[in-house]
Amino acid sequence: MTMQSILTEQEIVTDLLTSEKHHTSTINTFITESTCSNLRQNLKDILNEEHSIHENIYNLMNQKGWYPTSDAQAQDVQKVKDKFNSLQV
Template identity: 50%
Template sequence: MNNNHPNFSEKELMNDLLASEKQVTSAYNTGITESSCTNLRQQLTQCLNETQEIQYQLFNAMQQRGWYATKQAQSQDVQSAKTKYQQMKNELK
């Protein structure tokens, strides 16, 4: 058998999987917001939660291997973001 497929590294494969999970999550979000059927919304929400868990597991595995570097947020930045989004939420009420 002729194998003309490139050999991908574990890092490349995991990065591709992570990108795919992000796209699937986005698709589920769109489906949920555009669905008027309660049963469908519940099913899509369950699928979304499962996909987010898979995405987190991939992210965590990549981060542990040093393949996905993140920086720690300063506590003041976290508080600022909380305040900002709480204000936005209150304005929508």
């Protein structure tokens, strides 16, 4: 007798989000390491599609309360901007 495990909707959607994070990271690496401009452009198009999918999954999770977030305080946003700007050459 085998035991079937049934995933909840939340577990499935969480897995989808994790997969999208992996896909975008992998595609980004391919883009930066590609020497063919046509391939690079195609990968950029795919990356944009993946980001759109990622956003849709995140929005679904956020609406269902499975990925709660809060708005950053203005001073925290400014600190990050300042830090990023100090890194640019």
